[in-house]
Amino acid sequence: MPAFAFHTYKSQVMHMKQIRKKAFLPALLLISLSVTGCANNEDGRSASDNPDYDLTQVSNKSEISQEIANQAKRTILKKQEVIGARAVNTSDQLLVAIEIRQMDRFRLKKLEKNITSDLEKKFKDKKVTVSTDKKIYLELDELESRLQTKDVSEQKLDKETNRIKKLISDEA
Amino acid sequence: MTSNKQTNQEYKQFAKQRETKRPILKNCIRAFLVGGLICTFGQLISTFYIHFFHFTEQNVGNPTVATLIFFTMLLTGFGLYDKLAQFAGAGSAVPVTGFGNAVISAAIEHRAEGFVLGVGGNMFKLAGSVILFGVFSAFVIALIKTLLIQWGVL
Structure with a gap:
């Protein structure tokens, strides 16, 4: 904790030392921020030229077409409050994770509800689950990446989807 | 009785004159900054848990609090938290680390009186x-x- 030390200094030399120490914490913060900043996906999913939002598109190489998930992502990203979306669909389910702009996070619950009902109206034959949780976003991102690059069987996809769905409703 | 009251008032005024003024604004700013730094550290811990362990935003709070209290335990034991508290005041008392510090410092202080009557009896005094x-x-x-x-x- 270098910040509290500056009023106890005795001499100029000590003071110099503390200035050097003081720069340490912001530097650490900066480094950790920049490290988390450049975790971009490099598997050709990125589909937006606009830096304001983060859209990915999974090709239809996998066993189950991800067209519905792609469509859902495009629909929600039209909303101004949404800056990122990841989605995966199975034969009967649609799992969506969204990232909300910071200032709009005050209305997080309401937005989540609105988007869920919108998607439910649009995709009546799927069971829609929407989450704003960062963990779900990360998990779906990973699953999308696997669907894009590797062959994922239908059972495997169902299993993963159920696992992520369980995470959403995990309270404790 | 009346004279007693008068001297009381006089004394209060006298004391007020002599008392060194507390720098309230400065204390507030310090508390804000240090408390904010502690919370930033907590946010860093929860982000770490979300990224590398199976925790969602819903339930990442519990392990984060436990980790923060663990770090407070170390800082209290090495005598660093006192210095931080001297500088930051409420900034170090309001976050959960202040609660950990209250428990742990009491436990350390009463260790000499034995584990049951000393540590056990005094740990949760504050x-x-x-x-x-x-x-x-x-x-x-x-x-x-x-x-x-x-x-x-x-």
């Missing part, structure tokens, strides 16, 4: 009231919320 009022106010709020939901307000 933190006990935090737990009591915390639990009680949570109970009251939950009661209000339940009633409001029952009546269909919320």
Whole structure:
């Protein structure tokens, strides 16, 4: 904790030392921020030229077409409050994770509800689950990446989807 | 009786003149900055848990609090938290680290009196009231919320 030390200094030399120490914490913060900043996906999913939002598109190489998930992502990203979306669909389910702009996070619950009902109206034959949780976003991102690059069987996809769905409703 | 009151007032005025003024604004700024730094550190821990372990935003709070208290334990044991508290005041007392510090410093202080009567009896001397009022106010709020939901307000 270098910040509290500056009023106890005795001499100029000590003071110099503390200035050097003081720069340490912001530097650490900066480094950790920049490290988390450049975790971009490099598997050709990125589909937006606009830096304001983060859209990915999974090709239809996998066993189950991800067209519905792609469509859902495009629909929600039209909303101004949404800056990122990841989605995966199975034969009967649609799992969506969204990232909300910071200032709009005050209305997080309401937005989540609105988007869920919108998607439910649009995709009546799927069971829609929407989450704003960062963990779900990360998990779906990973699953999308696997669907894009590797062959994922239908059972495997169902299993993963159920696992992520369980995470959403995990309270404790 | 009246003269007693008068001298009391006189004394208060006298003391007020002699007292060194507390730098309230400076203390507030310090508390804000240090408290904010502690919370930033907590946010870093929860982000770490979300990224590398199986925790969602819903349930990442518990391990984060546990980790923060663990770090407070180390800082208290090495005598660093006192210095931080001297500088930051409320900034180091309001986050959960202040609660950890209250428990751990009491445990260290009364270690010489034995484990049952010393540590066990005195550990929650200060933190006990935090737990009591915390639990009680949570109970009251939950009661209000339940009633409001029952009546269909919320």
